[in-house]
Amino acid sequence: MDKSFVIRHTVEAHPDLSIPDPHQDAFVRTTLGFWMYLMTDCLIFASLFITYAVLHHETFGGPSSRELFELKLPFAETMALLLSSVSCGFAILASLKNKKNKIIGWLIVAFLFGAAFVGMELHEFNGLLQQGHSWRKSAFLSSFFTLVGTHGLHVSIGLLWMLVMMAQVFRNGVTLFTFRRLVIFGMFWHFLDLVWIFIFTFVYLIGVL
Amino acid sequence: MFGNLTWEAFRHDTIQSMAVISMVFGGIGIAALLFYLKRWKWLWKEWLTSVDPKRIGIMYMVVVLVMFCKGFSDALLLRMQQAFSVGDSQGLLEPGHFQEIFSAHGTTMIFFVGMGIVFGLANLIVPLQIGARDVAYPFLNALGFWLFAMAAILSLVSLGIGHFSTAGWLAYPPLSGLEYSPGEGVDYWIWMVQIAGVGSTISGINFLATILKMRCPGMTLKKMPIFVWSILCCMVMVIFAFPILTATLYMLTLDRYLGMHFFTAGGGGNFMMYVNLIWAWGHPEVYILIFPAFGTFSEVVATFSEKRIFGYLSMVWALIIIAVLSFIVWLHHFFTMGAGPEVNAFFAVMTMVIAIPTGVKIFNWLFTKFRGRVHFSSPMLWFFAFLLNFTVAGMTGVLLSAPPVDYQVHNSLFLIAHFHGMVIGGVLFGFFSAFTYWFPKFTGLVLDEKLNKYAFWCWFSGFLLAFMPLYMLGFMGATRRLNHYDATTGWHPLFVLAAVGALIIFFGACIQVYGLYSTLKNRSKHRDRTGDPWNGRTLEWSTASPPPIYNFAIIPTVNQLDPVWAMKRDEAPRPVCHYEDIHLPINTAIPLYMGILALIFGFAMTWHIGWLSIVSFIGIVTLLILRLSGHDEHDVMTVAEVKKIEAARGSYG
Numbered sequence: 022m023d024k025s026f027v028i029r030h031t032v033e034a035h036p037d038l039s040i041p042d043p044h045q046d047a048f049v050r051t052t053l054g055f056w057m058y059l060m061t062d063c064l065i066f067a068s069l070f071i072t073y074a075v076l077h078h079e080t081f082g083g084p085s086s087r088e089l090f091e092l093k094l095p096f097a098e099t100m101a102l103l104l105s106s107v108s109c110g111f112a113i114l115a116s117l118k119n120k121k122n123k124i125i126g127w128l129i130v131a132f133l134f135g136a137a138f139v140g141m142e143l144h145e146f147n148g149l150l151q152q153g154h155s156w157r158k159s160a161f162l163s164s165f166f167t168l169v170g171t172h173g174l175h176v177s178i179g180l181l182w183m184l185v186m187m188a189q190v191f192r193n194g195v196t197l198f199t200f201r202r203l204v205i206f207g208m209f210w211h212f213l214d215l216v217w218i219f220i221f222t223f224v225y226l227i228g229v230l
Numbered sequence: 231m232f233g234n235l236t237w238e239a240f241r242h243d244t245i246q247s248m249a250v251i252s253m254v255f256g257g258i259g260i261a262a263l264l265f266y267l268k269r270w271k272w273l274w275k276e277w278l279t280s281v282d283p284k285r286i287g288i289m290y291m292v293v294v295l296v297m298f299c300k301g302f303s304d305a306l307l308l309r310m311q312q313a314f315s316v317g318d319s320q321g322l323l324e325p326g327h328f329q330e331i332f333s334a335h336g337t338t339m340i341f342f343v344g345m346g347i348v349f350g351l352a353n354l355i356v357p358l359q360i361g362a363r364d365v366a367y368p369f370l371n372a373l374g375f376w377l378f379a380m381a382a383i384l385s386l387v388s389l390g391i392g393h394f395s396t397a398g399w400l401a402y403p404p405l406s407g408l409e410y411s412p413g414e415g416v417d418y419w420i421w422m423v424q425i426a427g428v429g430s431t432i433s434g435i436n437f438l439a440t441i442l443k444m445r446c447p448g449m450t451l452k453k454m455p456i457f458v459w460s461i462l463c464c465m466v467m468v469i470f471a472f473p474i475l476t477a478t479l480y481m482l483t484l485d486r487y488l489g490m491h492f493f494t495a496g497g498g499g500n501f502m503m504y505v506n507l508i509w510a511w512g513h514p515e516v517y518i519l520i521f522p523a524f525g526t527f528s529e530v531v532a533t534f535s536e537k538r539i540f541g542y543l544s545m546v547w548a549l550i551i552i553a554v555l556s557f558i559v560w561l562h563h564f565f566t567m568g569a570g571p572e573v574n575a576f577f578a579v580m581t582m583v584i585a586i587p588t589g590v591k592i593f594n595w596l597f598t599k600f601r602g603r604v605h606f607s608s609p610m611l612w613f614f615a616f617l618l619n620f621t622v623a624g625m626t627g628v629l630l631s632a633p634p635v636d637y638q639v640h641n642s643l644f645l646i647a648h649f650h651g652m653v654i655g656g657v658l659f660g661f662f663s664a665f666t667y668w669f670p671k672f673t674g675l676v677l678d679e680k681l682n683k684y685a686f687w688c689w690f691s692g693f694l695l696a697f698m699p700l701y702m703l704g705f706m707g708a709t710r711r712l713n714h715y716d717a718t719t720g721w722h723p724l725f726v727l728a729a730v731g732a733l734i735i736f737f738g739a740c741i742q743v744y745g746l747y748s749t750l751k752n753r754s755k756h757r758d759r760t761g762d763p764w765n766g767r768t769l770e771w772s773t774a775s776p777p778p779i780y781n782f783a784i785i786p787t788v789n790q791l792d793p794v795w796a797m798k799r800d801e802a803p804r805p806v807c808h809y810e811d812i813h814l815p816i817n818t819a820i821p822l823y824m825g826i827l828a829l830i831f832g833f834a835m836t837w838h839i840g841w842l843s844i845v846s847f848i849g850i851v852t853l854l855i856l857r858l859s860g861h862d863e864h865d866v867m868t869v870a871e872v873k874k875i876e877a878a879r880g881s882y883g
Contacts, residue, residue, distance in 0.1 A: 050366050050443050057435045061473040068477035072492065072503060079498030081491070156490050160498035163490035167481065185855055198861055 048201055055205040059212050062175075066216050069171060070223065073164040077228075081159035086228035089154060095225040098141045099217065102176070105134035106214045113207045119195050124203070125187050131210070132183050135176055142173045165224065172220055175213050182206055233839035234414065239392040243327060249303070250390040279817040281368035282779055283353040284672060286375050290350030293379050297342035300386070302739065304335035306732055309696070313729035317717035328713040329396035330415070334385070336399025337419060341426050342382045344519040344653065347661045349374065349433050351522045352461050354672060355664075356437060358770035358777060359455050361446025361786040366439035368815040369857070370432050376825025377429030381422045384832050388418040392837075395419035398711070400508055401482070403493035403501040408486045414836050417486065421832035424479045427472050434468030437461060446769070448788040452546075455768045455791070456539055459546050460525030463553040464518050470557065471514035478507040502567055509560035517556040519653065523660020524549065524591060527613050530663050531595045533764050534610045535602030538792060541594040548587035548594075555584050565633045566640050574633040581631035588624060592617065607764075608682035612663035615690045619655025623648055626701065644704025647697045654693055662689070662742075670763045674775040675756040681745035688738025696731025699724040761879075767792035774879045780812045780867060783876050809872045813864040824853050 077086060112127035146166070149155075156166040186206055189199050242250065264270050277285055311328060315321025323331065353375075357365055365371050388394045395415035397406040406416045441462045445454070454462075482504065484490040491497030493504040532539040539545060561569065561577040595617070604610070626648045630636050639645060670676045703724050708715070715721055749756050762771040772794045773782055784805045786793065796802035827849045834842035 046443075050439060053443065054367060054370075054435055054439045057438060057469060061431050061435070061469055064470060064473035065477045065480075068474050068507060069481075072477075072481065072507070075503055076492070076498065076500060079491075079500065081496075081498035156484075156488065158497075160491040160494075160500065163484070163492055163497075163499075167484060167490070167492075171480075181851075185858065189859060202858065 048197075051201055052205060052208070055208055059208060062212070063216075066168075066171070066219075069164070069168045070219065073168045073224065076160040076164040079160035081161075083159045083162065084154060085161070086165070086224070087230070089149065090225055090228045092225060092229060094141055094145050095221055098138050099221050101134045101138040101141065102214055102217050105131045105138065106211055108134060109207055109210045113203055116190075116195050116200055116203050121190060121194050124190050124195070128183055128187050128190070132180060132187075135180050135183070139173055139176055139180070142169065146170070169220060169224065172213065172216055175216075179206075179210055179213060182209070231839075233834070233837040235391070235837040235839065239414075240390070243324065245307070245322065246327065246389065253386065253389065274819075275817070278822055279819045281372050281815050281817055281821075283357050283365050283368075283371060284777065284779075284781075286371060287350050287353030287355075288672065289375060289379070290346050290353060293382050294343055294346035294350060297338050297346065297382050297385075300389075301335055301338035301343055302736070304331045304338065306736060307331055308335060309729040309732040311713060312715075312725045315714045316722045316725070320714060323713065325713050326393075326396060329711070330394040332711050333395045333398050333401075333415075333419070334388075337395075337423070338385060339653070340399065340515070340519070341423055342378075342385065344657055345426065345430055346378065346382075347657065348464065348518060348522050349378070349430070349437075351526070351661075351664055352433075352437050352465075355668060355770065356440060356458060356461055357444070358671070358773065358781055359458050359768050360441060360444060360449060361769045361782060361788065362440065362444040363781050363785070363812065364444070364815065365436055366443055367436045369818065369821065371436045372818070372821035373824060374429045374433030374436065376821045377432070377828055378426050380825040380829035381426035381429065381832070384418065384422040384425065384829055387829075387833060388415075388422070392418065400512065402508075403482065403485070403499075403504050404495040406482065407494050407501075408489075409494070417836040420479055420483055420486070421835055424476065424483075425828050425832050427475050427479070430468055431472040431476070434465045434472065438465040438469060441465070446782075446786050446788060452543070453788060453791050455525075456528035456542070456545050456549075457522075457525035457768075459549055460521040460528070463549045464521035467514045467518050467521075467553050467556060471511045471518065474507060475511040475515075478504060478511065481507075502564075505564055505567070506560070509563045510557070512563065513560040514553075514556045516649075516652065517552060519657045520660070521549065521553075522664070523616070523657050526660050526664040526667070527595060527616065529768065530609045530613055530667050531598045532792075533667075533766055534605040534607060535599045536605075536765065537598055537602035538767075538795075539594065540597035540600075541590075542791060544590055545594050548590045551587045552584060555580060555587075559584065562631055562636070565636045571633075578631050578633055582628055585624065585628050592621065608677075608679060608686055609663040609667040609764075611683065611686045612659045612666070615686070615693075616655060616659045616663070619651050619659065619693065623651025623655055626651070639704050641710055642704040643700040643708045643710060646710050647700035647704060650697050650700075654697075659689075662686075667764065668770075670758045671761075671770055671775050671777070673750075674758055675749050675753060676758050676763050677749050678745050678756065681741055681748065685738045685741040685745060688734050688741060692731045692734030692736075692738055694731070695734060696728050699728045699731075703728075762794070765798075767795040769793060772797070778875050778879075780814060780872070783809055783812075783872050809869045809876070811869060812867040812872060814867060816863050816865050818857075820853055820857050824850055827853070 108127050108131035112124045112131060115123035115127060149162075154162055156163045183206070186199070186203060189202065193199055195203075264273060277289060280286065280289075307323065308328075308331060311321040311323045315323075353365075353371070357363070385394075392414045395401060395406070395411070395418060397411055397416055397419070401416055401419055404410055406419075441454075441458055481490070481492040485492050485494060485499070491499040493499050493501045495501065528539055528545060559577055559581045561567075561573065562581045565574050565577070595613070626644070630639065630645065630648060666677055666682055703721055706719070706721060706724075708719070708721050758775055761773060761775040763775075764771075769782075769786055769788070770777075772786065784807065786805060789802065790796055793802060797804055827846045831843055831846040831850065834840075834846060
């Protein structure tokens with residue numbers, strides 16, 4: 022990978038070497054498509070949020086959000102996810118400078134924070150299940166487990182993706198392809214942060230009121 | 231080992247057994263024929279692994295044709311049942327089978343015929359009309375197709391193994407919940423729709439990016455053909471609507487598989503939530519289906535009037551406004567929920583407002599013909615029939631949008647007549663027009679015009695005969711989905727009339743199939759060597775028929791709406807012949823494998839075969855990782871090869 026690419030890629034339409042036609046730019050095209058995908062995913066979450074909003078008082082005689090939720094664990098989860106996102110950002114900055122080891126290092130940090138997030142979420146779910154508050158009990162719990170769990174599932178997929186990216190960077194270094202994939206992975210990871218902020222606000226903060 | 235799957239799943243009544251046996255033998259026959267003709271390798275290399283949008287578009291058409299046969303057989307059975315099952319006679323079908331058939335008819339026609347038409351046309355026409363060699367994401371395009379095709383195959387599998395859903399084409403809970411539909415039917419429905427829906431989302435992203443990013447030099451948004459505009463708006467709707475469907479089905483899945491309480495009658499669930507969500511997808515969906523038809527007629531009317539489309543900008547704005555409004559009218563599908571006068575009034579007014587941009591489109595088409603040189607060829611005939619049917623069905627739609635009227639005719643045959651006017655008179659007639667119009671582009675053959683016209687008159691008269699009685703029956707109180715009614719209702723003659731109409735349509739469809747066969751057989755008589763049989767206006771008519779794999783040897787540059795028309799009249803410069811190497815994506819079998827694994831996954835989930843679901847799911851993830859670890863490679867076609875192909879065709883234009 023030549024250095025000029027690294028500088029040029031920040032310019033809006035960098036010519037992709039594999040396609041001679043300048044208006045068919047693979048980098049811009051891929052990121053645009055990924056934005057669109059994030060839009061669709063956002064709508065899936067929007068549907069789940071709306072359902073949660075409609076159903077969260079339907080406790081069917083069971084405990085309500087005020088009795089179940091506390092803020093300590095979700096706050097720790099928030100911190101873990103935000104730090105993971107920052108680390109991922111550092112990994113992408115390192116890829117601009119073509120520093121392979123630094124990228125992998127930051128990705129490992131991001132991975133650990135992400136894994137901590139998933140671990141804490143599973144711990145919380147497990148606690149609820151132990152107390153007998155399973156998703157079968159009420160519409161409120163169904164929508165809670167689904168909304169938060171779907172986000173957790175996304176984070177878990179992101180962790181798998183991160184492993185794949187580490188392997189790719191380790192094997193190939195920063196190439197046109199790995200760089201592009203790192204950038205869209207970064208978009209995905211920050212997007213999950215954003216969704217979590219909404220979950221923290223609407224589910225936990227408002228839930229304990 | 232086999233989950234809930236037992237031998238019992240293979241037992242069916244006579245009618246269904248016959249259908250299954252003919253399907254299985256048909257499949258074996260085709261496979262044997264391919265072996266006999268030694269065409270398997272050709273099929274694999276040229277078609278199944280292809281990433282060429284033209285090939286994928288034609289494969290969409292094949293799936294549409296097969297699924298249309300299935301959906302249409304369902305329709306004929308329903309019509310026959312209602313024509314005979316009066317008074318003491320119970321007709322041909324048992325009630326359970328009847329329910330399966332009306333559920334399957336709707337599912338097949340919307341998800342596998344309608345959506346297949348949308349993406350098939352987009353694949354065939356969009357790259358050519360925007361002067362591109364390819365789509366933005368060839369791999370995703372193929373993946374979207376294979377998910378769609380495999381979902382269609384899953385619906386065929388449900389015909390032979392087990393039973394289809396009896397909960398209607400939208401599977402309203404609580405009927406579709408575990409309590410009232412414990413069998414595999416609803417699960418089949420969930421997985422086929424879910425798989426096809428994910429495919430649609432993927433294809434939607436692909437075409438939106440294609441139109442935004444791959445237009446040829448000079449083609450600004452305001453110089454795009456209306457067909458491309460219609461697909462652009464259509465894809466925006468796909469991207470905004472289909473995730474809602476995915477999420478809704480996901481929640482229904484959780485209700486059924488994990489015992490959650492989203493839409494159940496007990497546990498605090500709210501099944502009207504499902505109805506709201508499904509129509510938040512479902513209403514945009516009907517516009518998704520009709521938009522390519524709008525686009526087609528805009529091209530057809532301009533071409534066969536030899537005139538530029540009237541009111542281009544108002545046409546575009548009408549599309550955009552309809553696309554936006556389509557997301558805020560969903561509640562008119564269930565005014566009877568009783569949301570109160572304020573809510574119902576809002577949705578009623580919004581629904582009526584949609585009639586305005588739609589009316590703008592109708593008048594623009596009419597004004598395009600005004601002082602034009604109108605040719606009454608068959609694509610145009612479909613347009614005239616569309617104009618009548620769509621206006622009538624549109625007006626009854628406006629009637630239905632008034633809540634007091636809707637309370638009277640809700641779920642009656644009046645509604646059925648209304649939306650069949652839209653989907654047959656609109657979507658299907660639009661597709662037939664598109665099929666006739668663009669058939670020469672992709673085969674180099676012009677369809678037999680005389681047979682086309684016979685088919686058209688059968689369809690048109692058959693349609694009127696089959697659906698006008700339903701309006702009357704609706705007013706007389708006949709509800710939808712009746713498998714039996716009393717003789718004293720006086721409905722019988724009208725039901726018989728509707729059945730006769732369906733038979734005439736069937737006859738028309740047979741003529742179409744024969745027309746296709748006869749055109750292919752008498753190739754030399756129907757050959758079009760010009761590549762431009764209709765005196766076309768847009769870029770697809772400037773290349774050969776069928777187009778070479780790279781579409782355009784020289785990427786065109788345009789400076790107006792109808793570049794080819796202008797070029798033919800020497801009002802625009804002809805392109806300079808300066809060939810270059812052409813990069814094309816390499817064929818890949820991964821989308822096909824992923825589709826097959828998705829089919830296995832859907833089947834395994836339906837029958838609760840745990841290990842198979844896990845294995846197939848891991849397979850899909852592995853293939854995805856494999857693909858994302860490779861490089862997008864390209865084939866290079868050298869200048870010499872391009873020159874050879876172009877020389878065989880003769881000079882440009």
